[in-house]
Amino acid sequence: MNEPLLSVRDFSVVYDVDPPVEAVSHVTLELQRGEVLGLAGESGCGKTTLAYGVQRLLKAPAVITSGSVVFHDASGDDVDLGALDAEQMRRFRWDKVSMVFQGAMNALNPVAPIGSQLEDVFEVHRPRMSARQRRAEVAELLEIVKVGAQRARSFPHELSGGMRQRVMIAMALALRPQLMVMDEPTTALDVLVQREILRQISQLRHEFGFSVIFITHDLPLLLEISDRIAIMREGEIVELDTAERIWTDPQNDYTKTLLSSFPRLTGERGVVAR
Amino acid sequence: MTVLEFDHITKIYNVRGAGQIRALDDVSFTLRSGQTIGLVGQSGSGKSTIAKILTQLETPTSGEVRLDGAPIPRHGTALRRYRQQLRMVFQDPFASLNPYHSIRYHIERPLRLDDVVPKAQTEAEVRRLLERVRLDPDAVMERRPHELSGGQRQRIAIARALASRPAILVADEPVSMLDVSIRLGVLNLLAELQRDEGLGVLYITHDLATARHFSDEIIVLNQGRVVEHGTADEVILTPQDPYTRELRAASPDPESFFASAARDLGGAP
Numbered sequence: 001m002n003e004p005l006l007s008v009r010d011f012s013v014v015y016d017v018d019p020p021v022e023a024v025s026h027v028t029l030e031l032q033r034g035e036v037l038g039l040a041g042e043s044g045c046g047k048t049t050l051a052y053g054v055q056r057l058l059k060a061p062a063v064i065t066s067g068s069v070v071f072h073d074a075s076g077d078d079v080d081l082g083a084l085d086a087e088q089m090r091r092f093r094w095d096k097v098s099m100v101f102q103g104a105m106n107a108l109n110p111v112a113p114i115g116s117q118l119e120d121v122f123e124v125h126r127p128r129m130s131a132r133q134r135r136a137e138v139a140e141l142l143e144i145v146k147v148g149a150q151r152a153r154s155f156p157h158e159l160s161g162g163m164r165q166r167v168m169i170a171m172a173l174a175l176r177p178q179l180m181v182m183d184e185p186t187t188a189l190d191v192l193v194q195r196e197i198l199r200q201i202s203q204l205r206h207e208f209g210f211s212v213i214f215i216t217h218d219l220p221l222l223l224e225i226s227d228r229i230a231i232m233r234e235g236e237i238v239e240l241d242t243a244e245r246i247w248t249d250p251q252n253d254y255t256k257t258l259l260s261s262f263p264r265l266t267g268e269r270g271v272v273a274r
Numbered sequence: 275m276t277v278l279e280f281d282h283i284t285k286i287y288n289v290r291g292a293g294q295i296r297a298l299d300d301v302s303f304t305l306r307s308g309q310t311i312g313l314v315g316q317s318g319s320g321k322s323t324i325a326k327i328l329t330q331l332e333t334p335t336s337g338e339v340r341l342d343g344a345p346i347p348r349h350g351t352a353l354r355r356y357r358q359q360l361r362m363v364f365q366d367p368f369a370s371l372n373p374y375h376s377i378r379y380h381i382e383r384p385l386r387l388d389d390v391v392p393k394a395q396t397e398a399e400v401r402r403l404l405e406r407v408r409l410d411p412d413a414v415m416e417r418r419p420h421e422l423s424g425g426q427r428q429r430i431a432i433a434r435a436l437a438s439r440p441a442i443l444v445a446d447e448p449v450s451m452l453d454v455s456i457r458l459g460v461l462n463l464l465a466e467l468q469r470d471e472g473l474g475v476l477y478i479t480h481d482l483a484t485a486r487h488f489s490d491e492i493i494v495l496n497q498g499r500v501v502e503h504g505t506a507d508e509v510i511l512t513p514q515d516p517y518t519r520e521l522r523a524a525s526p527d528p529e530s531f532f533a534s535a536a537r538d539l540g541g542a543p
Contacts, residue, residue, distance in 0.1 A: 220527070262454050265527040265530075272462055273466070
Protein backbone atom coordinates (compact mmCIF):
# COMPACT_ATOMS: atom_id res chain seq x y z
CA MET A 1 0.00 0.00 0.00
CA ASN A 2 2.38 2.68 -1.16
CA GLU A 3 0.23 5.21 -2.90
CA PRO A 4 0.48 8.72 -1.53
CA LEU A 5 -2.73 10.68 -0.90
CA LEU A 6 -1.36 13.88 0.56
CA SER A 7 2.16 15.29 0.28
CA VAL A 8 3.11 18.06 2.69
CA ARG A 9 6.47 19.69 1.97
CA ASP A 10 8.35 22.11 4.20
CA PHE A 11 5.10 23.48 5.60
CA SER A 12 5.24 26.40 8.08
CA VAL A 13 2.59 28.48 9.80
CA VAL A 14 3.34 31.64 11.76
CA TYR A 15 0.92 33.47 14.03
CA ASP A 16 1.73 37.04 13.14
CA VAL A 17 1.41 38.54 16.61
CA ASP A 18 4.01 40.38 18.63
CA PRO A 19 6.38 38.57 18.90
CA PRO A 20 5.47 36.18 16.01
CA VAL A 21 4.94 32.55 16.95
CA GLU A 22 6.00 29.80 14.58
CA ALA A 23 3.24 27.28 15.34
CA VAL A 24 4.20 24.83 12.58
CA SER A 25 7.81 24.70 11.53
CA HIS A 26 8.99 23.13 8.24
CA VAL A 27 6.84 20.01 8.43
CA THR A 28 7.25 17.41 5.71
CA LEU A 29 5.14 14.30 5.61
CA GLU A 30 3.44 11.98 3.19
CA LEU A 31 0.09 10.39 3.97
CA GLN A 32 -0.68 7.11 2.22
CA ARG A 33 -4.04 6.17 0.78
CA GLY A 34 -6.08 4.19 3.33
CA GLU A 35 -3.68 4.93 6.17
CA VAL A 36 -4.45 6.05 9.73
CA LEU A 37 -1.86 8.62 10.72
CA GLY A 38 -1.84 9.61 14.38
CA LEU A 39 -0.72 13.12 15.27
CA ALA A 40 0.30 13.34 18.91
CA GLY A 41 1.68 16.07 21.13
CA GLU A 42 0.84 18.36 24.03
CA SER A 43 -1.54 21.32 23.95
CA GLY A 44 0.03 24.08 21.92
CA CYS A 45 2.43 21.86 19.95
CA GLY A 46 0.83 22.86 16.66
CA LYS A 47 -1.01 19.66 15.76
CA THR A 48 -4.38 21.33 15.21
CA THR A 49 -2.76 24.28 13.41
CA LEU A 50 -1.05 21.82 11.05
CA ALA A 51 -4.29 19.96 10.30
CA TYR A 52 -6.21 23.18 9.70
CA GLY A 53 -3.31 24.69 7.78
CA VAL A 54 -3.06 21.97 5.14
CA GLN A 55 -6.73 22.61 4.30
CA ARG A 56 -6.19 26.37 4.40
CA LEU A 57 -8.76 26.75 7.17
CA LEU A 58 -6.70 29.18 9.23
CA LYS A 59 -7.63 32.80 9.68
CA ALA A 60 -5.41 35.81 10.34
CA PRO A 61 -3.18 36.30 12.27
CA ALA A 62 -2.11 32.83 11.07
CA VAL A 63 0.04 33.03 7.93
CA ILE A 64 1.36 30.11 5.89
CA THR A 65 4.95 31.20 5.39
CA SER A 66 6.41 28.29 3.47
CA GLY A 67 5.72 24.94 1.92
CA SER A 68 3.27 23.20 -0.34
CA VAL A 69 0.44 20.71 0.07
CA VAL A 70 -0.45 18.42 -2.83
CA PHE A 71 -3.53 16.20 -2.80
CA HIS A 72 -3.26 13.15 -5.05
CA ASP A 73 -6.86 12.65 -6.14
CA ALA A 74 -8.27 9.19 -6.88
CA SER A 75 -8.92 10.39 -10.46
CA GLY A 76 -5.16 10.64 -10.93
CA ASP A 77 -5.00 14.45 -10.80
CA ASP A 78 -2.55 16.12 -8.44
CA VAL A 79 -4.19 19.11 -6.77
CA ASP A 80 -1.89 21.83 -5.43
CA LEU A 81 -3.96 23.21 -2.54
CA GLY A 82 -1.93 26.41 -2.44
CA ALA A 83 -2.94 27.23 -6.03
CA LEU A 84 -6.73 26.88 -5.71
CA ASP A 85 -8.86 30.03 -5.68
CA ALA A 86 -11.58 30.55 -3.06
CA GLU A 87 -14.35 28.88 -5.07
CA GLN A 88 -12.20 25.88 -6.05
CA MET A 89 -11.15 25.52 -2.41
CA ARG A 90 -14.78 25.62 -1.25
CA ARG A 91 -15.65 22.82 -3.67
CA PHE A 92 -12.60 20.83 -2.63
CA ARG A 93 -13.27 20.94 1.10
CA TRP A 94 -15.64 18.32 2.48
CA ASP A 95 -15.78 16.69 -0.97
CA LYS A 96 -12.21 15.35 -0.86
CA VAL A 97 -11.19 16.09 2.73
CA SER A 98 -13.66 16.33 5.61
CA MET A 99 -13.25 17.01 9.30
CA VAL A 100 -14.61 15.82 12.60
CA PHE A 101 -14.00 18.80 14.82
CA GLN A 102 -12.70 19.04 18.34
CA GLY A 103 -15.66 19.21 20.71
CA ALA A 104 -17.80 17.89 17.87
CA MET A 105 -20.47 17.06 20.40
CA ASN A 106 -21.19 20.76 20.66
CA ALA A 107 -20.59 21.57 17.01
CA LEU A 108 -24.15 20.81 15.93
CA ASN A 109 -26.71 23.59 15.61
CA PRO A 110 -28.94 23.28 18.72
CA VAL A 111 -32.06 24.71 17.03
CA ALA A 112 -32.11 22.58 13.87
CA PRO A 113 -32.97 18.87 13.55
CA ILE A 114 -29.92 16.76 12.73
CA GLY A 115 -31.47 15.56 9.47
CA SER A 116 -31.68 19.06 8.05
CA GLN A 117 -28.10 19.78 9.13
CA LEU A 118 -26.97 16.71 7.21
CA GLU A 119 -29.03 17.74 4.20
CA ASP A 120 -27.19 21.09 4.15
CA VAL A 121 -24.06 19.25 3.03
CA PHE A 122 -25.81 17.96 -0.11
CA GLU A 123 -27.61 21.23 -0.75
CA VAL A 124 -24.29 23.04 -0.93
CA HIS A 125 -22.10 20.44 -2.60
CA ARG A 126 -24.62 18.56 -4.73
CA PRO A 127 -26.96 21.35 -5.82
CA ARG A 128 -28.58 19.20 -8.50
CA MET A 129 -29.80 16.61 -6.03
CA SER A 130 -33.58 16.58 -5.45
CA ALA A 131 -35.06 17.02 -1.97
CA ARG A 132 -36.24 13.42 -2.02
CA GLN A 133 -32.74 12.18 -2.90
CA ARG A 134 -31.23 14.30 -0.12
CA ARG A 135 -33.56 12.81 2.43
CA ALA A 136 -32.74 9.33 1.20
CA GLU A 137 -28.99 10.04 1.46
CA VAL A 138 -29.40 11.38 5.00
CA ALA A 139 -31.44 8.35 6.02
CA GLU A 140 -28.74 6.07 4.64
CA LEU A 141 -25.97 7.98 6.43
CA LEU A 142 -27.78 7.79 9.76
CA GLU A 143 -28.19 4.04 9.25
CA ILE A 144 -24.50 3.62 8.35
CA VAL A 145 -23.36 5.24 11.63
CA LYS A 146 -26.06 3.31 13.52
CA VAL A 147 -27.96 6.32 14.79
CA GLY A 148 -30.99 5.19 12.80
CA ALA A 149 -32.91 7.00 10.06
CA GLN A 150 -35.85 7.66 12.39
CA ARG A 151 -33.68 10.10 14.38
CA ALA A 152 -33.42 12.55 11.45
CA ARG A 153 -36.01 14.79 13.08
CA SER A 154 -34.32 14.76 16.50
CA PHE A 155 -32.62 17.83 17.85
CA PRO A 156 -29.03 17.53 19.11
CA HIS A 157 -30.04 17.82 22.78
CA GLU A 158 -32.25 14.76 22.40
CA LEU A 159 -29.22 12.59 21.56
CA SER A 160 -26.50 11.28 23.86
CA GLY A 161 -22.92 12.49 23.47
CA GLY A 162 -21.95 9.31 21.64
CA MET A 163 -24.84 9.63 19.21
CA ARG A 164 -24.05 13.28 18.49
CA GLN A 165 -20.49 12.23 17.73
CA ARG A 166 -21.83 9.62 15.27
CA VAL A 167 -23.91 12.30 13.58
CA MET A 168 -20.73 14.34 13.13
CA ILE A 169 -19.03 11.31 11.62
CA ALA A 170 -22.02 10.81 9.30
CA MET A 171 -21.66 14.42 8.21
CA ALA A 172 -17.95 13.96 7.52
CA LEU A 173 -18.73 10.79 5.55
CA ALA A 174 -21.54 12.36 3.50
CA LEU A 175 -19.61 13.08 0.28
CA ARG A 176 -17.40 9.97 0.61
CA PRO A 177 -14.17 11.93 1.06
CA GLN A 178 -10.75 10.39 0.54
CA LEU A 179 -9.41 11.83 3.78
CA MET A 180 -11.04 12.46 7.15
CA VAL A 181 -9.25 14.66 9.66
CA MET A 182 -10.37 13.89 13.21
CA ASP A 183 -9.42 16.36 15.91
CA GLU A 184 -9.82 14.80 19.38
CA PRO A 185 -13.03 13.05 18.26
CA THR A 186 -13.51 10.87 21.33
CA THR A 187 -11.89 12.86 24.13
CA ALA A 188 -15.13 13.84 25.88
CA LEU A 189 -16.64 10.35 25.75
CA ASP A 190 -16.37 7.58 28.32
CA VAL A 191 -14.23 4.53 27.55
CA LEU A 192 -17.00 2.19 26.41
CA VAL A 193 -18.57 4.72 24.04
CA GLN A 194 -15.11 5.75 22.86
CA ARG A 195 -14.27 2.17 21.97
CA GLU A 196 -17.56 1.70 20.12
CA ILE A 197 -16.96 4.83 18.04
CA LEU A 198 -13.40 3.78 17.23
CA ARG A 199 -14.65 0.39 16.06
CA GLN A 200 -17.12 2.12 13.86
CA ILE A 201 -14.52 4.46 12.37
CA SER A 202 -12.33 1.44 11.64
CA GLN A 203 -15.23 -0.41 10.00
CA LEU A 204 -16.19 2.56 7.85
CA ARG A 205 -12.60 2.99 6.83
CA HIS A 206 -12.39 -0.59 5.61
CA GLU A 207 -15.68 -0.18 3.80
CA PHE A 208 -15.06 3.20 2.16
CA GLY A 209 -11.26 3.21 2.05
CA PHE A 210 -10.61 6.76 3.27
CA SER A 211 -7.44 7.80 5.08
CA VAL A 212 -7.55 9.27 8.56
CA ILE A 213 -5.43 11.88 10.30
CA PHE A 214 -6.25 11.35 13.96
CA ILE A 215 -5.21 14.15 16.30
CA THR A 216 -5.10 13.59 20.04
CA HIS A 217 -2.88 13.93 23.08
CA ASP A 218 -4.01 10.47 24.20
CA LEU A 219 -0.96 8.47 23.15
CA PRO A 220 -2.11 5.08 24.56
CA LEU A 221 -5.21 5.31 22.38
CA LEU A 222 -3.25 6.43 19.34
CA LEU A 223 -0.84 3.52 19.65
CA GLU A 224 -3.72 1.09 19.25
CA ILE A 225 -5.49 2.66 16.28
CA SER A 226 -2.76 4.16 14.09
CA ASP A 227 -0.67 2.68 11.31
CA ARG A 228 1.93 5.41 11.76
CA ILE A 229 2.34 8.10 14.42
CA ALA A 230 3.89 11.54 14.13
CA ILE A 231 5.04 13.08 17.41
CA MET A 232 4.93 16.87 17.40
CA ARG A 233 6.66 19.30 19.65
CA GLU A 234 6.86 23.09 19.35
CA GLY A 235 5.69 23.01 15.74
CA GLU A 236 8.06 20.30 14.54
CA ILE A 237 7.60 16.62 13.90
CA VAL A 238 10.28 15.13 16.09
CA GLU A 239 9.57 11.51 15.21
CA LEU A 240 7.46 9.71 12.63
CA ASP A 241 7.26 5.94 12.53
CA THR A 242 4.92 2.96 12.69
CA ALA A 243 2.92 2.70 15.90
CA GLU A 244 4.74 -0.48 16.79
CA ARG A 245 8.20 1.07 16.42
CA ILE A 246 7.16 4.19 18.36
CA TRP A 247 6.12 1.86 21.18
CA THR A 248 8.96 -0.65 21.09
CA ASP A 249 11.87 1.45 19.88
CA PRO A 250 11.33 5.22 20.22
CA GLN A 251 14.34 7.20 18.97
CA ASN A 252 13.59 10.70 20.15
CA ASP A 253 13.96 11.70 23.81
CA TYR A 254 10.72 13.64 23.78
CA THR A 255 8.84 10.59 22.46
CA LYS A 256 10.31 8.61 25.33
CA THR A 257 9.16 11.26 27.83
CA LEU A 258 5.64 11.20 26.40
CA LEU A 259 5.54 7.41 26.54
CA SER A 260 6.59 7.38 30.17
CA SER A 261 4.12 10.07 31.18
CA PHE A 262 0.99 7.95 31.19
CA PRO A 263 0.21 5.29 33.77
CA ARG A 264 -0.02 1.85 32.19
CA LEU A 265 -3.19 -0.09 32.78
CA THR A 266 -1.39 -3.36 33.41
CA GLY A 267 2.18 -2.09 33.91
CA GLU A 268 4.25 -1.90 37.08
CA ARG A 269 2.94 0.08 40.00
CA GLY A 270 4.83 3.06 41.32
CA VAL A 271 4.36 5.74 38.62
CA VAL A 272 2.28 7.61 41.19
CA ALA A 273 4.48 7.86 44.27
CA ARG A 274 2.27 6.78 47.15
CA MET B 275 -8.82 9.77 62.21
CA THR B 276 -11.85 10.67 60.14
CA VAL B 277 -14.30 8.07 58.89
CA LEU B 278 -16.83 8.76 56.17
CA GLU B 279 -19.58 6.17 55.85
CA PHE B 280 -21.80 5.92 52.82
CA ASP B 281 -24.43 3.58 54.20
CA HIS B 282 -26.93 1.74 51.96
CA ILE B 283 -27.69 4.79 49.85
CA THR B 284 -30.44 4.69 47.24
CA LYS B 285 -31.28 7.72 45.12
CA ILE B 286 -34.34 7.77 42.89
CA TYR B 287 -35.03 10.62 40.49
CA ASN B 288 -38.54 11.21 39.17
CA VAL B 289 -38.11 12.16 35.55
CA ARG B 290 -41.02 13.48 33.60
CA GLY B 291 -41.87 11.08 30.79
CA ALA B 292 -39.34 8.48 31.89
CA GLY B 293 -40.82 7.53 35.26
CA GLN B 294 -38.41 6.71 38.07
CA ILE B 295 -34.68 6.47 37.54
CA ARG B 296 -32.66 4.64 40.12
CA ALA B 297 -29.42 6.62 40.03
CA LEU B 298 -27.98 4.77 43.02
CA ASP B 299 -29.12 1.41 44.28
CA ASP B 300 -28.06 0.38 47.78
CA VAL B 301 -24.48 1.71 47.58
CA SER B 302 -22.24 1.39 50.65
CA PHE B 303 -18.57 2.12 51.31
CA THR B 304 -16.34 3.53 54.03
CA LEU B 305 -13.54 6.03 53.43
CA ARG B 306 -10.92 6.67 56.12
CA SER B 307 -8.24 9.37 56.47
CA GLY B 308 -5.14 8.54 54.51
CA GLN B 309 -7.00 6.25 52.13
CA THR B 310 -7.83 6.68 48.46
CA ILE B 311 -10.83 5.01 46.92
CA GLY B 312 -11.23 5.07 43.14
CA LEU B 313 -14.81 5.23 41.92
CA VAL B 314 -15.05 4.06 38.30
CA GLY B 315 -17.85 3.52 35.83
CA GLN B 316 -19.10 4.97 32.57
CA SER B 317 -21.21 8.10 32.07
CA GLY B 318 -24.53 7.70 33.86
CA SER B 319 -23.30 5.01 36.24
CA GLY B 320 -24.00 7.19 39.29
CA LYS B 321 -20.50 8.47 40.11
CA SER B 322 -21.47 12.11 40.17
CA THR B 323 -24.67 11.40 42.12
CA ILE B 324 -22.42 10.05 44.88
CA ALA B 325 -20.43 13.30 44.85
CA LYS B 326 -23.64 15.34 44.95
CA ILE B 327 -24.96 13.38 47.92
CA LEU B 328 -21.65 13.69 49.75
CA THR B 329 -21.73 17.45 49.38
CA GLN B 330 -25.43 17.54 50.30
CA LEU B 331 -26.40 18.99 46.93
CA GLU B 332 -28.82 16.05 46.74
CA THR B 333 -30.50 14.14 49.54
CA PRO B 334 -30.62 10.37 49.31
CA THR B 335 -34.02 8.67 48.93
CA SER B 336 -32.96 6.18 51.57
CA GLY B 337 -29.82 5.39 53.52
CA GLU B 338 -27.49 7.67 55.46
CA VAL B 339 -24.13 9.38 55.06
CA ARG B 340 -22.17 9.77 58.29
CA LEU B 341 -18.98 11.65 59.07
CA ASP B 342 -17.37 10.31 62.23
CA GLY B 343 -20.67 8.72 63.18
CA ALA B 344 -22.81 11.84 62.75
CA PRO B 345 -25.32 12.15 59.89
CA ILE B 346 -24.82 15.01 57.38
CA PRO B 347 -26.53 18.13 58.71
CA ARG B 348 -29.30 19.38 56.40
CA HIS B 349 -28.68 23.13 56.67
CA GLY B 350 -27.24 26.09 58.54
CA THR B 351 -23.87 26.44 60.23
CA ALA B 352 -23.71 22.72 60.93
CA LEU B 353 -23.87 21.99 57.19
CA ARG B 354 -21.18 24.58 56.56
CA ARG B 355 -18.96 22.98 59.14
CA TYR B 356 -19.54 19.61 57.50
CA ARG B 357 -18.63 21.00 54.09
CA GLN B 358 -15.50 22.46 55.58
CA GLN B 359 -14.51 18.87 56.34
CA LEU B 360 -15.26 17.66 52.85
CA ARG B 361 -14.08 19.59 49.81
CA MET B 362 -14.30 19.03 46.10
CA VAL B 363 -11.98 19.39 43.13
CA PHE B 364 -13.98 19.59 39.92
CA GLN B 365 -13.25 18.27 36.46
CA ASP B 366 -13.01 21.48 34.49
CA PRO B 367 -10.45 23.99 35.78
CA PHE B 368 -11.61 26.36 33.05
CA ALA B 369 -15.13 26.49 34.48
CA SER B 370 -14.58 26.02 38.22
CA LEU B 371 -12.64 29.25 38.76
CA ASN B 372 -14.30 32.66 38.50
CA PRO B 373 -12.84 34.57 35.53
CA TYR B 374 -13.46 37.95 37.21
CA HIS B 375 -11.45 37.26 40.33
CA SER B 376 -7.75 37.06 41.07
CA ILE B 377 -6.11 33.88 42.26
CA ARG B 378 -5.58 35.55 45.64
CA TYR B 379 -9.34 36.07 45.96
CA HIS B 380 -10.09 32.43 45.15
CA ILE B 381 -7.91 31.18 48.01
CA GLU B 382 -8.76 33.96 50.47
CA ARG B 383 -12.47 33.36 50.34
CA PRO B 384 -12.63 29.95 51.97
CA LEU B 385 -10.04 31.14 54.52
CA ARG B 386 -12.34 34.05 55.49
CA LEU B 387 -15.61 32.15 55.31
CA ASP B 388 -14.37 29.28 57.41
CA ASP B 389 -12.29 31.44 59.76
CA VAL B 390 -9.30 29.21 59.24
CA VAL B 391 -6.65 31.72 60.32
CA PRO B 392 -6.77 35.15 61.97
CA LYS B 393 -7.28 37.94 59.42
CA ALA B 394 -3.75 39.26 59.75
CA GLN B 395 -2.35 35.92 58.67
CA THR B 396 -4.52 35.52 55.58
CA GLU B 397 -1.87 36.58 53.08
CA ALA B 398 0.76 34.32 54.60
CA GLU B 399 -1.68 31.41 54.47
CA VAL B 400 -2.52 32.09 50.79
CA ARG B 401 1.21 32.02 50.05
CA ARG B 402 1.67 28.80 52.00
CA LEU B 403 -1.17 27.11 50.11
CA LEU B 404 0.15 28.20 46.72
CA GLU B 405 3.60 26.93 47.59
CA ARG B 406 1.99 23.71 48.76
CA VAL B 407 0.69 23.10 45.21
CA ARG B 408 4.09 24.12 43.77
CA LEU B 409 3.12 27.50 42.39
CA ASP B 410 5.14 30.67 42.90
CA PRO B 411 2.89 32.99 44.96
CA ASP B 412 4.52 36.14 43.58
CA ALA B 413 3.99 34.95 40.01
CA VAL B 414 0.35 33.87 40.24
CA MET B 415 -1.35 35.64 43.17
CA GLU B 416 -2.56 38.73 41.34
CA ARG B 417 -3.33 36.94 38.10
CA ARG B 418 -6.70 35.84 36.80
CA PRO B 419 -7.56 32.28 35.81
CA HIS B 420 -7.32 32.89 32.05
CA GLU B 421 -3.67 33.87 32.39
CA LEU B 422 -2.78 30.41 33.68
CA SER B 423 -2.48 27.03 31.97
CA GLY B 424 -4.96 24.20 32.62
CA GLY B 425 -2.51 22.42 34.92
CA GLN B 426 -1.83 25.58 36.91
CA ARG B 427 -5.55 26.26 37.22
CA GLN B 428 -6.19 22.78 38.54
CA ARG B 429 -3.46 23.38 41.14
CA ILE B 430 -5.32 26.54 42.19
CA ALA B 431 -8.51 24.50 42.54
CA ILE B 432 -6.62 22.04 44.75
CA ALA B 433 -5.15 24.85 46.87
CA ARG B 434 -8.63 26.30 47.29
CA ALA B 435 -9.99 22.92 48.38
CA LEU B 436 -7.17 22.56 50.91
CA ALA B 437 -7.66 26.07 52.33
CA SER B 438 -10.41 24.95 54.71
CA ARG B 439 -8.16 22.12 55.95
CA PRO B 440 -10.62 19.38 55.05
CA ALA B 441 -10.33 15.75 56.12
CA ILE B 442 -11.87 14.39 52.93
CA LEU B 443 -11.26 15.42 49.34
CA VAL B 444 -13.68 14.42 46.59
CA ALA B 445 -11.90 14.71 43.25
CA ASP B 446 -14.30 14.35 40.31
CA GLU B 447 -12.20 13.61 37.18
CA PRO B 448 -9.51 16.07 38.37
CA VAL B 449 -7.10 15.32 35.51
CA SER B 450 -9.25 14.25 32.57
CA MET B 451 -9.28 17.72 31.01
CA LEU B 452 -5.52 18.08 31.34
CA ASP B 453 -2.86 17.02 28.85
CA VAL B 454 -1.71 13.44 29.23
CA SER B 455 1.82 14.69 29.87
CA ILE B 456 0.86 16.74 32.94
CA ARG B 457 -1.77 14.41 34.41
CA LEU B 458 0.80 12.42 36.26
CA GLY B 459 2.27 15.56 37.83
CA VAL B 460 -1.11 16.63 39.24
CA LEU B 461 -1.88 13.11 40.46
CA ASN B 462 1.50 12.91 42.15
CA LEU B 463 0.82 16.25 43.81
CA LEU B 464 -2.53 14.97 45.09
CA ALA B 465 -0.89 11.79 46.35
CA GLU B 466 1.78 13.79 48.17
CA LEU B 467 -0.74 16.16 49.78
CA GLN B 468 -2.82 13.22 50.81
CA ARG B 469 0.14 11.55 52.47
CA ASP B 470 1.29 14.72 54.26
CA GLU B 471 -2.14 15.87 55.40
CA GLY B 472 -3.62 12.42 55.97
CA LEU B 473 -6.54 13.15 53.64
CA GLY B 474 -9.15 10.64 52.66
CA VAL B 475 -9.59 10.91 48.90
CA LEU B 476 -12.49 9.78 46.75
CA TYR B 477 -11.15 9.70 43.19
CA ILE B 478 -13.99 9.69 40.68
CA THR B 479 -12.94 8.76 37.15
CA HIS B 480 -13.58 6.64 34.11
CA ASP B 481 -9.87 6.17 33.51
CA LEU B 482 -8.98 2.74 34.82
CA ALA B 483 -5.24 3.21 34.40
CA THR B 484 -4.92 6.24 36.69
CA ALA B 485 -7.50 4.76 39.08
CA ARG B 486 -5.30 1.71 39.51
CA HIS B 487 -2.09 3.62 40.16
CA PHE B 488 -3.62 6.32 42.35
CA SER B 489 -6.04 4.32 44.54
CA ASP B 490 -5.83 1.80 47.36
CA GLU B 491 -9.26 0.40 46.63
CA ILE B 492 -11.51 0.58 43.59
CA ILE B 493 -15.29 0.52 43.46
CA VAL B 494 -16.90 -0.24 40.08
CA LEU B 495 -20.35 1.22 39.53
CA ASN B 496 -22.77 0.12 36.83
CA GLN B 497 -26.22 1.66 36.54
CA GLY B 498 -26.16 2.78 40.15
CA ARG B 499 -25.03 -0.53 41.61
CA VAL B 500 -21.65 -1.54 43.01
CA VAL B 501 -20.62 -4.47 40.84
CA GLU B 502 -17.12 -4.88 42.21
CA HIS B 503 -15.10 -3.56 45.16
CA GLY B 504 -11.57 -4.62 46.02
CA THR B 505 -7.95 -3.53 46.11
CA ALA B 506 -6.88 -1.56 43.06
CA ASP B 507 -4.76 -4.37 41.61
CA GLU B 508 -7.38 -7.06 42.23
CA VAL B 509 -10.11 -5.11 40.46
CA ILE B 510 -8.06 -4.06 37.45
CA LEU B 511 -5.73 -7.02 36.96
CA THR B 512 -8.12 -9.83 37.85
CA PRO B 513 -11.61 -8.40 37.37
CA GLN B 514 -14.41 -10.76 38.40
CA ASP B 515 -17.50 -8.95 37.19
CA PRO B 516 -18.34 -9.01 33.44
CA TYR B 517 -18.90 -5.24 33.43
CA THR B 518 -15.48 -4.57 34.94
CA ARG B 519 -13.96 -6.84 32.30
CA GLU B 520 -15.76 -4.92 29.60
CA LEU B 521 -14.46 -1.61 30.97
CA ARG B 522 -10.97 -3.02 31.10
CA ALA B 523 -11.13 -4.35 27.55
CA ALA B 524 -12.25 -0.93 26.30
CA SER B 525 -9.38 0.95 28.00
CA PRO B 526 -6.31 1.63 25.89
CA ASP B 527 -3.57 -0.74 26.96
CA PRO B 528 -0.61 -0.64 24.56
CA GLU B 529 1.29 -3.15 26.69
CA SER B 530 -1.18 -5.99 26.09
CA PHE B 531 -2.04 -4.67 22.63
CA PHE B 532 1.43 -5.08 21.19
CA ALA B 533 1.91 -8.32 23.08
CA SER B 534 -1.02 -9.93 21.29
CA ALA B 535 -0.98 -10.43 17.54
CA ALA B 536 -4.72 -10.02 17.10
CA ARG B 537 -5.47 -6.39 16.31
CA ASP B 538 -9.15 -5.70 15.81
CA LEU B 539 -8.67 -2.00 15.27
CA GLY B 540 -6.61 0.07 12.86
CA GLY B 541 -3.74 -1.61 11.11
CA ALA B 542 -3.58 -2.29 7.42
CA PRO B 543 -6.83 -3.53 5.92
